[in-house]
Amino acid sequence: MQILLQSFTKILIPGIKVTIPLTLASFALGFAIALFLALVQVARVPVLSKFARIYIWIFRGTPLLVQLFIIFFGLPSVGIILDAFPSAVIAFGMNLGAYNAEVLRSAIQAVPVGQSEAAALIGMSYPQTMIHIVLPQAFPIAFPPLFNSLIGLVKDTSLASSITVIELFTTAQQIAARTFEPFALYCEAAVIYLMICTLLTWLQAWLEKKMVWRTPEDQLTG
Amino acid sequence: MLEVRELRKSFGNNEVIKGIDLDVNDGEVVAVIGPSGSGKTTMLRCISFLEKADHGMIRLDEHQSDIVTISKKQIHEMRMHMGFVFQAFNLFANKTALGNVMAPLTIARRMNTDRAREMAMGLLKKVGMDQRARYYPGQLSGGQQQRVAIARALASGPSVVLFDEPTSALDPELTGEVLDVMKQLAAEGTTMVVVTHEMQFAREAANKVVFMDNGVIWEQGEAGAFFEQPKTERALQFLRKQ
Ligand SMILES: Nc1ncnc2c1ncn2[C@@H]1O[C@H](COP(=O)(O)OP(=O)(O)OP(=O)(O)O)[C@@H](O)[C@H]1O
C-alpha cells in the first residue's frame, strides 16, 4: 500500500511529461501524413497516389514494434542516428498515418458529391472546394475513428519503453524491479493509462456535441 | 445569350443526348419538358460541364468553345457566368444561408467580405430569406433551402440560370414559394432554362418551351402556341398524360 502511494506520483509525472507529449506529437505527425495520403488518393495525383497505396500497404502490414526497432536500432547502421523520443514519434506517426489515411479518405468520399458539384459550379477551384467545403464536412465524419486511434495511441506509446524512452510504463517497470512488487505497480500503471483514456473519452463526447452545424435557437434572429 | 450546337453524350453504349441544338436569348425563360429519362438533366449537366459531352459547341455571350476540347480556364470563365439550381438544393451543409450566398463572391471571386455580405443579404431579401440568414441548411425547410440556393445561383450575376427540376424534391405545399420566386425572376427579365414537370409554371412563366424525348428535341417554340397546339404526336401524347 505504502509503495503504491509513494510510486503514484513517480509514475504519474513521466506519464504527464513524456507519454502525453509523445502521444500528441505522434498524433499530429500521423494526422499530417494521413491527410496527405488521403488527399493524393482522392485527387488521383498520378505518382503520389500509387506511393500512398504502397505506403499504407507496408505500414499496415508490419508490426508497430518492428517499425519502432527498425527506426531506432536499425537506421543507425545506415548512418541515421536519432534519439529515442524522436524515433518513437516518427514510428508512431508513420504507422498512424497509414491507418488514418484510410479513415480520412473514406470520410472525404462520404461527403455527398453534390457538395463539390455545387462548389465547382459557383466557380470554386478544386483546392478551394476541398478547403472550404469538403474537408470541413469530412472532419466530423472522421472524428470518431480518429479519436479512437488517439486513444489507441495513448496505450501503444508504452511500446516506446522498449527503445529506452523513459515514459509512464518504463518508470513503472523500473520501480517494480527495485521493489519486487510487479503486480501492484503494473496495475497502477494500468490505472493511470485508464485515467488518461477516460479523460479523452469525455473530451470526445464533448467535442462531438460541438460539431453540428446549427445556430442556437436564441441566436437565430437579428 | 446561350447557344448550344450539336450536343451529343453517351454513357457507354447508351446514347442519351443525340445531337441537340438549343438557343436561349437574353431575358428569355425556356421551359424544358419531357418524359423521365429523356436526357433533360444530362443536357444541363453537359452545358455546365459537370458531365463531359462527346460532341458539341457552346457559346455564352462572347465566350465560345468546342464543348469537348474546352480548357479548364474557359470552363471556369463560363461557369462564372452561369447559375445552377439543383433538384436536391445542394446547399453547403457547413455554411449558413448567408455563408452559402456569400461563397461565390468571397471564395470564387475574392470580393471583400463586407461588400459580399451586403450583396448576399440583398439577394436573400429578394428570395424572402433575409430573416433566415443565420440558419444552417439543416435548420431550413426544403422550400427555404431551395430559395437560398436560388439566391446563391444569382450571386455572381449570371447571364443564364439553369434549373434542374427545382421543385421535384419538395413537398407539394412547398413548391409554391419556390415557383413564386422563379416567376418573379422571370418577370424581372432573368434569363432562365428550367427543366420542369410543372406544366402550370411552364404555361405561365415560360416564353419558350423545349420538348425533349429520348435524347432528341422534337419541338421548341413559343410557349402559348406549344400548349395550344403541339406540332408532334409525341408532344401531344406527353401533354395528355400530364
Ligand atoms: N451517370 C450516368 N451513368 C449512366 N447512365 C446515366 C447517367 N446519368 C444518366 N444516365 C442515363 O441517361 C438517361 C437520361 O437521364 P437523365 O437523368 O438526363 O433524364 P431526365 O430527362 O433528367 O429524367 P428525369 O425527368 O427522371 O429527371 C437515362 O436513361 C439515365 O439512365
Ligand SMILES: [Mg+2]
Ligand atoms: Mg432529371
